[in-house]
Amino acid sequence: MNWFKRLSWTALTVSLAASLAACGSSDSKSGASASPASGSGKVKITLLNSKGEIQTQLEDAAKSFHEDNPDITLEIQLVPAGSSPFEKASTLYASGNPPTMIMLDTGDVAKFKDRILDLTDEKWNKDAIANALDLTSFDGKNYAFPLAVEGYGFIYNKAVVDKAVGGTFDPSTITTTTALEELFKKVEASGKKALIISPMDWSLGAHYLPLAYAGQSKDTAQVNKFVASLKAGSVDLSANKVFNGLMDTFDVMMKYNMDKASPLSTTYEKGPEVLGKGQVGLWFMGNWAWPQLSGFDTANKQYGFLPVPVSNNPDDYGNTQISAAVSKRIVVDKQKSTPEQQAAAKKFLDWIVYQQKGQDFLVNKANIVPAFKNITLPAPDPLGKSIQDYLAKGKVQPSMSDLPADHWAKVGASMQKYLSKAGDRATLAKEIQDYWKTVK
Template sequence: MKSLSMLICLTLMIGVFAACSNNNNAKSSDANADSQGSKEVKLTFFNTSAEVNTVFEELFKTYNELHPNVKIELIPTPIGGAQLEKFQSLLASNNPATIANLDAGTVLQYRDSFLDLESEKAKYEQLTKPGAVEGALLDGQFLGVPWTAQGYGLLYNKRVVEESIGGPFDPASVKTRDDLEALFQKIEAAGTAPVMIHGADWSLGSHYLGLAYSLQSENDVEANRAFVESLKGGEVDLSANPQFMGLMDTFDLLKKYNARKNDPLVADYNKDSADFANGEAAFYFMGDWTWAVIGTLEGRDEEFGILPVPISNNPDDFGNSQVAYSEPKLFAIDNSGSTPEQQEAAKAFIEWLVTSEQGQRAIIEDMGLSMPYKDLKATSTNVISNAVTEYVDQGKFINIGVINYLPQDYWAKTGASMQKYLVDRVDREGFIQEVTDYWKSQAGK
């Protein structure tokens, strides 16, 4: 009986110790799980940079391998205006994306749906180049993290230009409109089309005519906004505005030497970019984003650069030595239907995306984009973007941030007027009237 009693006691003690041990192990596992954030969090990512959908999807997989509890699903969008419609439908159905990669103007338009990232602002001011966060502010609010920077102007094919002029080309030699025309004349005399104009409304209405609103001050966005408000109020005579008229005088020059002058509205973006890259035109009014096409071409030319669009014959006028520059896309986090856990996971993912070697390599090398960040861990192969960066680092840029505050249809409406002017269906006076009428129709909006 004594032996049996001892056996029973020993068995009970072993059971108690085992239970205690299991309980302690369970607590330890729970603590480890909590420290790693083991609760599964699902994020959705609305992407308006449709041309790089596959790159983002690979990044989501990489992040999931590093953070198994976080799963990110891409919400792809078509290229063009239907992107905004899809975004609106997600909001209307109470099924918003956790993270949205959007134009800054769209973030501003739907500001009430996004998380205020003021708590993240100081961190990103340390991570980015000077002015990057300031340029991303929308009415003073930090609603989206900047992740890419883009510039545009007159791209040039170095081989074509140098063969045409018979020697090295110094881009700083073009300081005025007359300088540009003299160069065009040499190129044309050598048997090559001097310049390519892409005839799409977004290129003409947003990128070209959009400069008129950004040139009203030397990078004072609020002053440029005030100018637009004066346009809406009918208080501005565009025919007496030197920046607007100078820009249009330069457009007349581009029209005169346009490689597409026989059919200027075909607007085949891939063909225009490829023809320029292969030397069929010396200059191309476009931005560094065209490297997504040019960079993949076999047998193309290798060296390209960028010139500002001169707007006068006074080399000291603002715009003649500066290229257009902006941070066109922001990563914004939903605040209308996302949980606090999703929002925190979204913040962590965005920070990883823009600071990690994997994220930076994907953005810079695979997407071919420029990033407004310090201490980059990847080298860009986009020679046009690198040329833009040289201007920006010297402070020679036009802040086109005013476009973030313009109506969503401004580029389509005024772009259509630009197309008519391009094909001589309306003269300068008629064109000015159409643009003036558009802005008056926006009064009070």
């Protein structure tokens, strides 16, 4: 869920150390091997950050952590714009100077399994929300700290839809494709545009289409079996109920898209602008968009999520669930970091989960929806609150966080072709199936 971050955020180019003067160290800033002289009692650790939008907040958290733990200095490094955390971490390992901690996308954890610590015995494992550790556990051992939950669906502007329905909009009434279209019609009748579709390949290929995979079953094992069948070439998507239902909804979206005359020309930046200014009622996107969205709405700031329906049966799985999952994980290096550095890294992770200042950083400063049951701070933004509400009600469909790295680009291009009417549904289904046959 974070590929787009590298495209839409301007990364800082210089990593700043937190309270370096306090430890009096002039060691290299590059990796885990940089630490004060043995026996000094002081430890320097590093964290490679792949969420560029929280770089400043992480640096402030590092300072706060150092205040609580004067013998530990934490430096925050940044994955450069245009690079993936996997690429940057791989480069640092190749140079023999990896960070103590690495913030990875969920699907990359397995690739580093032999280089990172088994974190199964850490206390926070027992406080993690349901399914938070599933995709980073191998042979009964968990290798990653679940940092952030992100979710997506239709973001609605409450002021716009309230006006459209002539009262207070009840999101629980949108449980079918037909109900969604009726809402679109009401928004248009009120003088606003119903919807904007952001046509980026990551949005269509990493977020929208995967709803067809995840929506196959509530049982994760069945979803995995479906994906395995796609790889084996034994799935006929053109006859698949969930895929066709999802694309039926997409057809409705295309019909009411404010930019349907030129659907591929729309930029990401236009979405938060037209939604925030109340020019459009809904936008298919995730809670990561809040910083931009809030910048265009200085008065209302009332938003929420609607699920993406896949049928006209309100009871069908997916019609009342938004897609959400842990999108970012922190792992701890075991190849180059010292036992003291590993212990310090574990202390930082505990600090985030169990200390008030750590929780405040996570929720209030970094605007992150936590993956831990013991953290009860309400999200400070409406999109985070909406996700927390769906989580509390058990109305969450696990996002496909471990798709192949090229999925969103390859399949996203096929979705773009469909959006621009350069290919029909049969062509789309075939191209998706052909893609999966190439995945090893």
